[in-house]
Amino acid sequence: MKKPLQDFPPTPSSSFFARRALVAALAATPVIPALAQFRVEVSGVGVTQLPIAIAPFKGEESSPQKISAIVLADLERSGQFRGVDASGQALDESSRPDLSLWRQRTADSLAVGSVTRLADGRFDVRFRLWDVVRGQDLGGQSYTVPQGDLRLASHRIADYIYEKLTGEKGIFSTRIAYVTKGGTRYTLWVADADGENAQAALASPEPIISPRWSSNGSQLAYVSFESRKPVVYVHNVASGQRRLVANFRGSNSAPAWAPDGSTLAVTLSRDGGSQLYTISSSGGEPRRLTQSNSIDTEPVFSADGGTIYFVSDRGGAPQIYKMGAGGGNPTRVTFSGTYNISPSISGDGRWLAYISRVGGAFKLHVMELATGNVQAITDTTADERPSFAPNSKLIVYATKLQGREALMTTTLDGKIKARLAGQAGDIREPDWGPFQKQ
Template structure:
């Protein structure tokens, strides 16, 4: 077990802990996003993850991936068990006296067993050292290439057991990387590993990617036809279709929660206005009729209403209306620049971008409240997106004058920076919780 710095330390380089795993896991090689935690929750849950039996025979060490995931969330701190005479992989092998003596509370043990058919059986247990009892435990049978994915699943189970909310370590993110004049739309695991590009434009921009609710497709805006056109791209086979290519601009796609329709911004009838269209491109309906700019629709999780940005009142502010259109209610009242609203998954609040002096930062506001809480302090933060469990908000920021991704917890206490080794990263979107991968 490598010596782990205390997660309370304000700057913990996660990459340093598992450099081997992160780098070697990327044979197809887009540069990895590396993650740095720059804050903690202040009341982290202690966790001890012992090396799994036989895990060292494989490229991805399961216990390393599990522990890295948990620490990256900012909600856990590692409790090092120190050197043990024998590392237990089954509950009956645990010497409870020794373990308690080392101050262990929550203990994770497991092993990786090679079966005769070449597949691997991965077993793990989360044990409560005080009660000397198992909290949860599962066994998975997988191929070697799935070890990393299973480690994320194990981290999800442990996270949910100890925090009461779903883990998001098995989810994926997408974002746009700009290198020189080249734009690439990339999809990666939520820890930045397994990054692959799904679209590359040598010169023309790509903006506003967004996941379908089932995670199978991305809608985005690409300028490859010398103007903004909305596409829907299937991740399974790489096929894609034009969703909207009307006269003028086509942009800001937003999926309805049932995946049947998308709201989007068109200028076909004059100024930028909101419309909705079937996911198959049929049934275009106009939603707003204002003289200003209406854009950046966000469909509420219950499907009933839409938040959007409008400057109908003279400055860009967030408004809410029924998903079928009609009168709109102004939601933001602080400052003269509030844009890019995104609902929290529980539908009780929304995050957005607020101009704060000369800065542009991520803020969060409860539905029904008129005041917002600022969560970030970057120079220009943009494109906020909630994790599917609502705990974190991923957004685009900058560091050393380069576009990077950053994340902040909804209470503002935990902060992370994700950066890519080449190019500028922007326009992130966090994918949905996946059923069973």
């Protein structure tokens, strides 16, 4: 007789289990101060990293935010850049730097700038990027922002530099969502991609799980237990207004957005057993996709919207499968390991990230879909909920370090990791949002 999925040993992927197991797992986690300050700790060395110098911005010693430090931390976290010592130089965007000096410091590129407080309290932030090797001015930008947007301006500078030097779009001005538990209070946060500047979107004495960004970044779908059972809501991030989408008999869980934003895939037990359905993001009557005696859950759409990846124990243990977005016969995707959950598909369609149980440890794995090649990319043992950056170059996930919950990012090869959480932390369920409109 097949062992029911709920009886498997606990895993960090809380959205995969019944309410009782989920609440017990969350209740056992340590307390985090509601406004804990985050910091970025980058570790590892990539094979090829571009050496870049970010000179201290003129005037930033009196600025509430150190622009140059934020920009450098962003670039280093990407795994594509290595910081070069830029101390002892007084430069701004109007300066013509001595590029031979920076070549001696082994920098391939140099960013300089200034930050000035205006009479109305806003800040004028300017920068310029130089190609040190070719001696070229690569342009720059300026932003006039309130104090609260100084970090956003810094992230946009990092985006500009990243795109100019790699040819690919930067993700530093995007946002992440995640959940914390502090005491008996659960909070859904929206934060910058480096974990800073967190704003509470929802707080509740009952668990909140499975936040998922819509493709335009304006809405979050999530599961709340406010009515003492799992119910799916859609939340407008800007206004704070939300609407109930799925509150059927039994469990309503694991929402996933279709790329066009009109539809959610969800896991419902309304007809007995956990099965996959699609439902309008405005609510209404769901359409059943799977017809099995197994537990089918954790759906995620491919970037083109044509395929749904999901987790099922139809083969006797949880594995990742795929099928057409309208249903049909599923095809098994994961064959390495006996327990694979929490699929995430990269925006370019090349990669599948997921959690695999290996000898009792839960570890982040990445599969190249074209070849089926799989690589474990962490040495931690309690990884959960991977989510790709919108440029498909980084993954955010939750794990435990030194016994504490931590929010991490990693490059796809696992060589560059950054810890986004501070020393205290009960942080879980991360989801990386889409590119932001400028």
